[in-house]
Amino acid sequence: MAIKSYQGPREEQKKEFNAPILVTDYMTKSLITFHPDQSILEVMELLIRYRISGGPVCNDDGDLVGIVSEADCMKEISESRYYNMPILDKRVSHFMTEEVETIDCNASIFDAASLFHDSNRRRFPVVDKGRLIGQISRKDVLAAALKIRAYSWRR
Numbered sequence: 001m002a003i004k005s006y007q008g009p010r011e012e013q014k015k016e017f018n019a020p021i022l023v024t025d026y027m028t029k030s031l032i033t034f035h036p037d038q039s040i041l042e043v044m045e046l047l048i049r050y051r052i053s054g055g056p057v058c059n060d061d062g063d064l065v066g067i068v069s070e071a072d073c074m075k076e077i078s079e080s081r082y083y084n085m086p087i088l089d090k091r092v093s094h095f096m097t098e099e100v101e102t103i104d105c106n107a108s109i110f111d112a113a114s115l116f117h118d119s120n121r122r123r124f125p126v127v128d129k130g131r132l133i134g135q136i137s138r139k140d141v142l143a144a145a146l147k148i149r150a151y152s153w154r155r
Helices: 040-050 070-082 109-118 138-149
Strands: 054-058 064-069 123-128 131-137
Touching (some): 040 054, 064 123, 131 138
Antiparallel strands (some): 123 131
16 A cells, blocks of 8 residues: 655745846936036036046936037037137037937846847936936946846746
C-alpha cells in the first residue's frame, strides 16, 4: 500500500518585485535652469561656473520650452566672429533648441535605457504634463541597473 502525502491547498505565493524602477526614482531633481529672456553671456558664465554642458529652458510657469547647450553658445561665438562683432548680449530664446526630446515621469528605467540606446543624447528632461520635474542621464540609468541587480529576480 502506497503512502499518500496530503498537505492541503497551498497559499498562492505573491510574486512581488518592489524595486524602484521608475525614472522618477533615479532622476536628478535639482537642476540649473535657464529662462528664455536670460542673456547668452549669462548662460555661458553659468555653464562654466557649474561645469555643465547645458540645461533646460523654462518659462515663468515652469513649463519646458527648450534646451540651451554649449553648442548653442558656440553658435553665438562663431556668428560674432563671422560678422567681426563682439559677442552680443542676445537672449537664450534666440539660440535654444525648441524641439526637445523628453521622457515621461512614469516611464521605467528600461524605457529610458531603450531611449538612450536609440538616440545619441546623454540626458533627457523628465516631464509631468509638460512641466519639468527633473532630468535623467545615462549615468543615472547605469546606477539604477546596479541597484536593481541587487533585488531578487525569482519566479
